Amino acid sequence: MGTPDVQISATIALLTDFGLADPYVGQLKGRLIREAPQSALLDISHGVVPHQIEQGAFFLDVSIAHLPQPCVVLAVVDPGVGTQRGALIARSEDRLVVAPDNGLLALFLKHHPLQGLWRASPPKELQSATFHARDWFGPLAASLARGKSAAACGEPCAPEQIRPLPQNRPEHAPHTTGASWPVLHIDRFGNTILGLRQGSSAAAELTAAPQLRCPACGDTPVIPAQTYAAIPPGTIGLVPGSQGYYELALNQDVLAQRFGLRLGQVLHFEPL
Template sequence: MRPIALLTDFGLTDPYVGQMHAALMRLAPGAPLIDISHQVEPFGTAQAAFFLAASAPYFPRDTVFVCVVDPRVGTSRRLLGAQAGSQSFLAPDGGLLDLLLDTPGLPEAHIVDLSDAASDYGLSATFHGRDVFAPLAARLSAGEALETLGPPLSREAVMRQTWAKPQAEDGAVLAHVLHVDHFGNCVLSLRQGFLFADAVAGLSLAPGEKLPLRRVRAYAELGPGEPGLLLGSQGFYELAAYQDSVAMRLTLSPGDPVRILYPKGMERQDL
């Protein structure tokens, strides 16, 4: 049985995660179950997309990922399956796969529409994690091929979100906060490989505003309360402050836009 990884916004107070585990243990006995997180902010698609893209490279090559952050559960929204290398991904069509599918170096993903396959299940219209995604994941874990579960979709047919890709502007790059971690660091939609100069010119959170910002390699290179830009361990750039919450200092939350200002004369690169 292939391992199954779970990523949801269900939290740990209600019985939902336990019921998903129970359904998978019944339908895919012996399959290892791994929890990425169930503490995604409610309806936090951008945060979930970051968790998935950052985590998938560290999982076994044959893992089946079940990603359920689904504000439109029970409606006519599509259910997606994606096969990238030997890993399989199940998610609603709402942008949750955006960052994953745009990962540099990822094998070309084959995407299928699982909506018809999902119609075979569905004991409730409000808990497709347990009633639809779990049975589909169990079939994949047992060895069924993803392409047998639905017709192919092009990448262009999959819903895209504006926060998933940085946008070039005159003298700046517009990114979005994907996640605020336990320490108050703000993970941005800027990946490793995006080329900045040795310095950045500043940070803008509102039109015409310019705040000081320094590019550093480690948190401890920053002074007390000083905001900095560094490449974090998850392969994305972060706004951070040394032993302080940059999110609180700058009043930033997931989904907020930020502009990293270039040094004068620097051209944008690797958008």
């Protein structure tokens, strides 16, 4: 954020599970505009499934590199709103992320260089105990966007001192062959994004097989493909998607709904 300068403010990017039907995002933006009138606002998404911290962590991880610099990201998926959990401020390059200390930063911290990490405590007086995004995190993000230093907003802390992602993955039977990955996200097109990163050795191994089998998808063969349009009829494509992870997809059909796949489900794959 460099030197404080109220003339040229950083963009504020928003990521929440608030949805767009309620007036919550509007009230949050009203507050941000009042406190950082020079900042442009950018919605990453407000469609995180309510309280799904792990999905929010995925959205943040895969989106931040596409944001402008300087930028302050306000990320709020916060089932513990009103409790004493702190706010975190993380710096990576010329972007700052403000989020509750509940694991939401976990994937972002794992995959991006960290230049600083601070924790702030809740103010004593807040307008509400149930909308900290509007009443606490938002004004904090606005201060940062106006040039206030993160060090003036919280105490330095180490990545080991913050809360990890909640571990609520369903149990699954161990397999002696093949490999398993969780469903990180199911998008509007039914494409099902797996926790398998492109460029990893696990990905190289899996996609070396010409055909795979995924029991949750019955007998339909899973075939590596480069685009959705290249997925042969009657097969499921394993596609290196736009988010840096592999995804399962059908050609112009909604895979997740066809096979009843769910967020967080662990899918097993074995060579055919």
